[in-house]
Amino acid sequence: MTSMPIRVVLVDDHALLRKGIIALLAREPDIVVVGEAGDGQEAIARAAALRPDVILMDLVMPGLDGIAAIRQITSAQPEIRILVLTSFATDEKVFPAIKAGALGYLLKDSGPEALVQAIRQVAHGESSLHPIIARKVLHELAHPAAHPLTPQPLTARELEVLRLLAQGLSNREIADRLVITEMTVRTHVSNILGKLHLASRIQAALYALREGLVGFDPPA
Numbered sequence: 001m002t003s004m005p006i007r008v009v010l011v012d013d014h015a016l017l018r019k020g021i022i023a024l025l026a027r028e029p030d031i032v033v034v035g036e037a038g039d040g041q042e043a044i045a046r047a048a049a050l051r052p053d054v055i056l057m058d059l060v061m062p063g064l065d066g067i068a069a070i071r072q073i074t075s076a077q078p079e080i081r082i083l084v085l086t087s088f089a090t091d092e093k094v095f096p097a098i099k100a101g102a103l104g105y106l107l108k109d110s111g112p113e114a115l116v117q118a119i120r121q122v123a124h125g126e127s128s129l130h131p132i133i134a135r136k137v138l139h140e141l142a143h144p145a146a147h148p149l150t151p152q153p154l155t156a157r158e159l160e161v162l163r164l165l166a167q168g169l170s171n172r173e174i175a176d177r178l179v180i181t182e183m184t185v186r187t188h189v190s191n192i193l194g195k196l197h198l199a200s201r202i203q204a205a206l207y208a209l210r211e212g213l214v215g216f217d218p219p220a
Helices: 015-025 040-050 065-078 092-099 112-123 130-143 156-166 171-178 182-196 202-210
Strands: 006-011 033-038 052-058 081-086 104-107
Touching: 006 015, 006 040, 006 112, 015 033, 015 112, 033 112, 033 130, 040 052, 040 065, 052 065, 052 112, 065 081, 065 092, 065 202, 081 112, 092 104, 104 112, 104 130, 156 171, 156 182, 156 202, 171 182, 182 202
Parallel strands: 006 033, 006 052, 052 081, 081 104
Antiparallel strands: none
C-alpha cells in the first residue's frame, strides 16, 4: 500500500520564493504543497482549513509574525508539525520559535536536499535543526540556568511523558499512547518543565537525551 504524501502549507511573504519552493517540492513524489500564505494570520487560517502535516514557516512577515503564528497553530492544532524556514539565526529568533512549538529550524541558505530531508523528518515527528541552530541549542543545554532542580522528583507518569515527548510525539499522540486525555498530558508537560527549570519542549527532549532516558531512534 502506498503511503499518503506529506501535505505541506508554505508560509512566506515573498511570492517569488514561495513559487520556487513549490516548484522544487513538486519533484518529490511523497510531498505535496496544499496551500500557501503570505503572513501569520493567513497561515493560521490555512492551518485550520487545510490541516496539513507540515507548515514551512517564515518568521519575519508583515502583520502577525511567524513566532506568534506558530504559537497559535500549535496551541490549536498540536498535531501539525512546523518547520521554520528563515534567514535569521539570532538567539532572539531561534529560541522563541522553538519555545513556541517549532519542531525544526532551517536557514534559507540550505540546499534543496536539506529542505526536502527536513520536511520528511519533521513530518515523522523528528526534530530537524540546521547545524548552526543545533550548535546554539546544544550550547543552551550545556549552560542551563543556574537553578537547582526541584527536590521533588519526576513521577513515573511524568517520566513516561518525557520519554515520549523526547521522541517527537505531540500531546495528542502521547495521550493516545498512554490512554489519557490531552489536557492531562499538557499538565504533565507543564509539571516537567517546572520541576526541571526548563523553558520549552525541545529543552526537555534534550535533557532526556543527555540523561539517557531515550535514544536517538524515532518512535515506533
